[in-house]
Amino acid sequence: MSANATNNTTMNTPDKLTVIALAAGKGTRMKSPLPKVLHPVAGRPMIEKVILASKGAGATEVRVIVGHGQNLVRQVVEPMGVSCYAQDEQLGTAHAVRCAKPETIEGDVVIMNGDHPLIESSDIKEFLRIFRDEKCDLAVVTAELKVPGEFGRIVRNRGELVAIVEAKDASAEALKIREINTGIYIAKASVLAEYLPQIKNNNAKKEFYITDLISLCIQDKLKVQAIKSTPKVAVGVNNQVELAKATRLLFKRKALRLMEEGVLMIDPRTAYIEESVQIGPGTVVYPNVFIRGRSKIGSFSVIESNSFISDSDIGDSVQVRGGTYLESSKLHNKVSVGPYARLRPETEICEEAHVGNFVEMKKTKFGKKSKAGHLTYLGDAEIGEEVNVGCGTITCNYAADKKKYKTKIGDRVFVGSDTQFVAPIEVGADAVIGSGSTITKNVPANALAVARGKQFIKENYVAKAPVVETETENQ
Structure with missing residues (x-):
């Protein structure tokens, strides 16, 4: 760890929690003009679920990163008492977190996507408890799935986190790993302020990925841990x-x-x-x-x-x-x-x-x-x-x-x-x-x-029909 990062770590306020919710994406696979995080899950916009879970976990502040359809998103989330930060260009997850100005945050930070509607406040509390008990500087929340699919794989060595490998970059052997990255991170605010600017966009998409934060912190021998949770926290909504x-x-x-x-x-x-x-x-x-x-x-x-x-x-x-x-x-x-x-x-x-x-x-x-x-x-x-x-x-x-x-x-x-x-x-x-x-x-x-028309009766109004006699054959 650099000396600057060490000094920033000592400045953290241990009981203060800030949540950064990433909600700037367009959600192309939804095939809908509505911003993805505003799509209703069980009756309410999914971003509301994330915000309510964050507040239930004791977050003193929730910062929502907005981008596509941000005017609509702001109308939903700002009345809930959160702060919105614009990501005008979609340059990756690390860039989105930087838009939240982590250098102005104290204490611990939970980073999650705005499309994780199954997350509960009890889940966030448990992540935070382990993070603080283990005195971590940075942690990623993981889960074990029967079918890992396109999730990034968690690579461990003797139980310790070594790296996160994206599925598209993983070897055949790495793809067999069933422990995946849920996209939820916990970090000390000072670590984010120190290391996010160091992330490079040396990849095909020229984007800044927050997964690179893991390798940077491991390289500098910070306390980095993978916290295993239940599969439900990995459930995101993309279509x-x-x-x-x-x-x-x-x-x-x-x-x-x-x-x-x-x-x-x-x-x-x-x-x-x-x-x-x-x-x-x-x-x-x-x-x-x-x-x-x-x-x-x-x-x-x-x-x-x-x-x-x-x-x-x-x-x-x-x-x-x-x-x-x-x-x-x-x-x-x-x-x-x-x-x-x-x-x-x-x-x-x-x-x-x-x-x-x-x-x-x-x-x-x-x-x-x-x-x-x-x-x-x-x-x-x-x-x-x-x-x-x-x-x-x-x-x-x-x-x-x-x-x-x-x-x-x-x-x-x-x-x-x-x-x-x-x-x-x-x-x-x-x-x-x-x-x-x-x-x-x-x-x-x-x-x-009684207020109705008087009943009027005219007898013999309908003429009787003449009787027509017909001959019948004797039986």
Whole structure:
């Protein structure tokens, strides 16, 4: 080690961690105009997974290297509290790390690709623990794969790391090695500042490779180690097939964790539940269910097949019947919804209420023990307790002035089938609305409101058809 590197090493702040995430590549093999790291894995951009894992591991700073489509990438990652550093020319991995200005970093640095969505904070913590316990200057994370493919091979001598050989440059004997380079590195910041400028681009592509950092540090007798991990940390995403595989693995991981916590999965292979979702023990999840975002489901609820739940809060003992679509809604305890109901944003269904098939609600509070059995639309409405809403009821909330108005219905109101409420309108408690009514005026409590055309009957309106006698052959 040079004297300068020795002095820089002593300046490291041992408990400080910075993560550098490489996210500048175009991802040509994705065959997509979207920057590779923004492709969703189990519902969220894969770069988010890397950032969240880094922060969960205690990173005090995350520096993201952006390049292709950087304006889009910045819009996603900067609100997460990270710093972006531009790599305007794609000149290799070592060049990308230099763009993060490691000379301004103190402590330890973890370098990883932004397309490793299976990485978890526990993985990073373990890498860092070994790195610090072994008092390393530099380490590379490795894994043993059954089919190493195009990964760089880890060459050891008596167990000690000697070199990393790229697959395209490896001999037939080296290609037999199953331990590979995952592309994850841990280094002291001072080592990066000292040795990254020494890397040359003496290769066919004229690029600066971070793998050369290993040989430089070994040459100067720094403490360099290969930390063996599990194959999952080697899973990167380079094409749509690998993207689908990573998504499947994340959904599987989430389903297994939920089952360990007491959630009943009829077929976990078809439970598409994002990492951010919470589900209480005793809840049953049927096949082909998609639950995403900030959704939270209590205990002893049932989520039937083909339901889609997004950013919704569901209580205990709730039944969501098949084909139901919930978006940014709240369902209190003992509610039943569906089948084939649709609850749009800002809808709240109170305790023991029932929302039946082909009912749509938007921005509506539906009171305790109220019922809307079928074929109804309630929008911008406030429905009281124990209200019965008949089939075909509509709140006409959108007016010709392009504004929306509210409908308020009091407790214990009986709404007959095929009723239209032309908002703004209020119906008092215990009122009865006659079937087929179009209600345009407020209805007081305990009143009967009927608004429909008077029935008119004209007897003998249809002339009787003449009787035609036909002869029949005697049997």
